[in-house]
Amino acid sequence: MDVMLLDDAVYLRGLWFKRDNQGHLRVWRRFLFDFTATGEERYTGRVIMLGASIIHMELEPHRF
Structure with a gap:
């Protein structure tokens, strides 16, 4: 998606x-992370996983 992860951190927000x-039966997990596309602004992204599969990914609207 041509974005850069900030702070090298992904936060577990749900399990x-x-x-x-x-x-x-699988483990459902929700993660939050900060990213940038331009290097100047910070945005939040979300990923939901079920087992080892990504079932949803969302990035806040951001500049390219």
Whole structure:
């Protein structure tokens, strides 16, 4: 996505157990991180994972 992770940090903001589409119990995790596209401004990104798969990724609107 041509953005840079800031502070080399990803923060765990949620942890649950949830079943996947096949009914298997997996760990559901939500992470927050700060990123920049221009090097001048800071934005927040979010990633939700179920097991080892990314099921949702969201970046705040940002400049290119």
